[in-house]
Each structure stands twice: as C-alpha cells, then as structure tokens.
Amino acid sequence: MSEENPVLPDPYVPGSGTGDFTVGHYDLQLEVKLAANRIAGRARLEGTVLQALQRVELDLHALSVGKVAARSGRDTVKVTRTTARNGRLVIELGTELEAGADLSLEISYSGVPRMLRGLWGEIGWEELEDGVLVAGQPNGAQTWFPCVDHPSVKSTYSIAVSTDAGYLPVCNGTPTGHRRRSSREEWTWELQEPAPSYLVTVQIGRYRLVAVPEHDADPETPAGAAPVFLATSPALLGRAQDALGLQTRMMDCFSRHYGPYPFDRYTAVVTDDELEIPLEAASLSIFGSNHLDGSWASERLVAHELAHQWFGNALTLRQWRDIWLHEGFACYSEWVWGQESGHASLRTQARRAWRGLFLKPRTVVVADPGPELMFDDRIYKRGALTLYALRCAIGSEVFAELIRSWVAEHRHGSVDTALFLAHAERHARTAGQPEGLATEAVSPWLFASELPSFPAVETP
Numbered sequence: 001m002s003e004e005n006p007v008l009p010d011p012y013v014p015g016s017g018t019g020d021f022t023v024g025h026y027d028l029q030l031e032v033k034l035a036a037n038r039i040a041g042r043a044r045l046e047g048t049v050l051q052a053l054q055r056v057e058l059d060l061h062a063l064s065v066g067k068v069a070a071r072s073g074r075d076t077v078k079v080t081r082t083t084a085r086n087g088r089l090v091i092e093l094g095t096e097l098e099a100g101a102d103l104s105l106e107i108s109y110s111g112v113p114r115m116l117r118g119l120w121g122e123i124g125w126e127e128l129e130d131g132v133l134v135a136g137q138p139n140g141a142q143t144w145f146p147c148v149d150h151p152s153v154k155s156t157y158s159i160a161v162s163t164d165a166g167y168l169p170v171c172n173g174t175p176t177g178h179r180r181r182s183s184r185e186e187w188t189w190e191l192q193e194p195a196p197s198y199l200v201t202v203q204i205g206r207y208r209l210v211a212v213p214e215h216d217a218d219p220e221t222p223a224g225a226a227p228v229f230l231a232t233s234p235a236l237l238g239r240a241q242d243a244l245g246l247q248t249r250m251m252d253c254f255s256r257h258y259g260p261y262p263f264d265r266y267t268a269v270v271t272d273d274e275l276e277i278p279l280e281a282a283s284l285s286i287f288g289s290n291h292l293d294g295s296w297a298s299e300r301l302v303a304h305e306l307a308h309q310w311f312g313n314a315l316t317l318r319q320w321r322d323i324w325l326h327e328g329f330a331c332y333s334e335w336v337w338g339q340e341s342g343h344a345s346l347r348t349q350a351r352r353a354w355r356g357l358f359l360k361p362r363t364v365v366v367a368d369p370g371p372e373l374m375f376d377d378r379i380y381k382r383g384a385l386t387l388y389a390l391r392c393a394i395g396s397e398v399f400a401e402l403i404r405s406w407v408a409e410h411r412h413g414s415v416d417t418a419l420f421l422a423h424a425e426r427h428a429r430t431a432g433q434p435e436g437l438a439t440e441a442v443s444p445w446l447f448a449s450e451l452p453s454f455p456a457v458e459t460p
Contacts, residue, residue, distance in 0.1 A: 172199070174191075192264070
C-alpha cells in the first residue's frame with residue numbers, strides 16, 4: 001500500500017470517516033421487518049485507536065442508538081455519553097485511550113432507515129416494491145449500521161440478517177448458516193477478505209440462490225476461478241440464467257488477464273425492480289430485471305461489474321479523487337471481454353470511446369475530477385483510454401504483466417494514482433523501456449482536461 005496517509009476527512013465526502021479509529025472487523029446482527037421497513041441491529045466493532053482519544057466518532061445516519069458498551073483488551077471502558085445526530089454517532093469514554101490500544105464497541109440501534117441525499121442522488125438502504133436494496137457508494141453504509149465510512153478503512157465482516165419467512169437476505173461473502181423461527185428466517189454470511197464499509201451490502205427479496213453451471217475452462221486460465229451464483233426470483237430465474245450465464249467465461253477471461261478472482265465466490269443478485277445502473281459490492285453485483293435483455297449494452301455492464309471485483313473491491317482507492325482506478329479499469333475490462341467474445345477488437349472499442357469523448361465538453365481532469373464529476377461517464381472512458389494509451393506505448397505483453405503484478409502486489413489493499421504511476425514506471429524500466437515512457441504516455445489523459453489524440457498503434 002501507499003505510504004502516504006489518506007486525507008481525513010476526504011474532501012469529496014467531508015462528513016464521513018475519522019482519523020482517530022479504524023475497524024478491523026464488524027459483527028452485525030440485523031432484524032428486518034419488511035412491512036414497516038424497520039430495522040433493529042446490534043453492531044460490534046473490533047478496532048484500533050490511531051491517536052490518543054477520549055471520544056470516538058462514527059458514521060450513522062438517521063437511526064436511534066440504544067445501549068453502547070466499550071472494552072479495551074480485557075478491560076471494560078466506561079461510556080459516559082452518546083450522541084447521534086447529523087450523521088455522526090459520538091461516543092464519549094470515561095478514560096483516555098492511547099494510540100495503538102484495542103477498542104471494541106458494541107452498539108444497539110434501531111429505526112426506519114433513510115437514504116442519504118447528496119451530490120450523486122440518494123444512496124444507502126432503499127425500500128423496494130417487495131424487499132430491500134443497499135447501494136452504499138460512496139458513503140451510504142451509515143444508513144444501516146454504525147461504521148467508519150471511508151474507503152481506506154478495510155475490514156472483515158460477519159453478518160446475520162433475520163427477516164420475514166420466504167425472503168432471502170443476500171450479503172457479502174459466503175453463507176454460513178440458515179435457520180427458521182416461526183414466521184422468521186435468519187441467514188448468516190461471512191466476508192473474510194477485507195473491504196471498506198461502502199462495499200458491504202444486504203439485498204432482500206423473494207430470491208432463490210442457485211449455482212451457475214461451470215463450463216469447460218480455457219486450458220490457459222490460471223487456477224483461481226471461483227463458484228458463481230445467482231440470486232433471483234423464480235419468475236426471473238430462466239432469463240437470469242440466460243443473460244448472466246456468461247459470467248463464468250468472463251471470470252476465466254479476467255483471471256487470465258488480472259490473476260485469480262480475489263474472493264471465495266461471486267454472486268449476482270437480480271431484483272424484480274428495474275435499476276438505472278447495476279451496482280457492485282465486495283464479492284457480488286446487483287442487476288435490475290431490465291439488464292436481462294441479452295443486448296451488448298447489458299452484457300458489457302455484466303463484465304464491468306465483475307471486473308470491479310479486482311478493481312475497486314480488491315484494490316480500493318484511498319481517496320475518492322482516484323475513482324478512475326475503479327471505473328477506468330472496469331470500463332477497459334468491458335473492451336477486454338468485447339474482444340475475447342468476438343464483439344469487437346480492443347482498438348475498435350477504444351476508438352469508439354474516443355470519438356464519443358471528442359463530442360463532449362473537455363471540462364474534466366481524470367485524476368482529480370471533483371466530487372460533482374467523480375461518477376461522470378467521461379471518467380470511465382478517459383480512464384480506460386489512459387490504460388489503452390499505456391498499452392500502446394509499452395506494448396501489449398509488458399502491459400499485461402504490469403497489470404497482473406499491480407493486482408498481485410496490492411490485492412486487498414489501498415491504492416492511489418501516484419502509486420500506480422510509480423508501479424508502471426518501475427515495471428516498464430524493468431522490461432527495458434525508456435525511463436519516463438509510462439508517465440509520458442498517461443499524464444495527458446490523467447492531468448489535463450484537453451482530450452489527447454487517439455493513441456498510435458501499439459509498440460510491438
């Protein structure tokens with residue numbers, strides 16, 4: 001990981017996160033009453049004090065807090081006061097804890113979750129026609145559990161969700177238990193790979209969880225493919241299997257290009273509702289029923305969300321200004337799959353994206369777009385073209401090894417633009433390329449608003 005500490009608060013989401021406390025593991029127990037859209041939860045946060053403190057601030061939006069208990073090592077720490085307002089839960093302790101001290105917090109909370117309104121619309125816990133969807137990017141985790149809602153804080157998770165019988169709550173990672181109690185059902189899930197809170201989710205619906213059949217893998221695919229599952233209603237199951245069955249081939253494709261899939265399994269959730277865009281979370285993605293139409297427009301989005309498991313979920317930005325490291329790589333992966341599947345060559349797809357950008361305003365700087373533009377489509381396309389320009393400059397073989405080593409070295413860590421540029425320079429020099437070539441190739445795409453010329457034919 002980069003040695004540079006992240007700026008807290010992040011200037012793109014200044015109301016979220018803290019520099020005083022980090023969380024290594026969350027244990028979440030959630031009771032969900034769907035008819036009332038009401039939750040009651042108990043969260044245990046196992047963390048570490050980063051600098052001496054007597055007050056801990058967490059992110060929690062529009063939910064009421066009950067009992068709070070604290071421990072440091074084997075010692076109980078007195079909680080003198082708690083206050084929850086304006087999206088912050090403030091816990092005042094009876095004694096000061098030194099930097100490096102362990103701190104465990106157990107928090108009871110409840111209420112009707114309210115979505116968080118911001119520059120990017122409404123995010124977080126959303127009540128569907130018949131179920132629940134959680135879309136946490138960039139800071140919507142706080143709508144359903146108390147957390148340090150910052151992308152540089154990566155944690156593991158145990159999640160237990162109890163809800164109405166007949167509904168399946170799908171969470172991150174692997175299901176570890178299921179039991180029925182009268183009119184209620186409880187499912188437990190475990191995510192053993194570290195992920196930031198915004199990538200943690202719960203999707204609730206009248207879902208069935210089924211495995212996607214394996215196919216005959218390409219003999220060149222490295223070991224590391226993971227099982228793929230679908231969670232969808234019985235009414236949509238056939239269409240989902242047809243539209244999303246390609247995911248196992250996509251996983252083989254990306255495993256060859258980027259290295260082994262970074263989680264134990266992958267789950268695609270399909271809601272009965274239509275969604276404007278698909279959503280990614282650690283080890284799973286969420287699609288709307290409208291994404292099952294079999295078109296290339298939908299197929300490329302399926303590839304895009306799967307690619308996020310490597311770029312965004314395993315390698316996660318330190319600050320939101322570096323969003324291109326997620327979206328540019330995922331968009332580039334659409335082109336990789338497009339070429340592999342016979343849709344169009346990498347160069348054809350890249351040129352098509354460049355022509356689209358040529359017709360749009362040149363008002364965005366990819367490496368620091370500002371919070372208003374960080375999800376602008378120009379970030380996605382110019383980010384992908386940044387990678388394509390690098391590939392053209394240093395050659396496809398050197399580029400392929402550069403990306404595989406980038407993923408391997410920073411798997412489940414935090415990354416930033418400076419770290420990527422240093423990696424690209426170091427790798428290109430090791431491969432015998434001139435010093436400065438990699439930086440020269442990508443800088444106009446990342447640091448200037450003017451659109452560079454379309455990249456020349458790649459170096460042999």
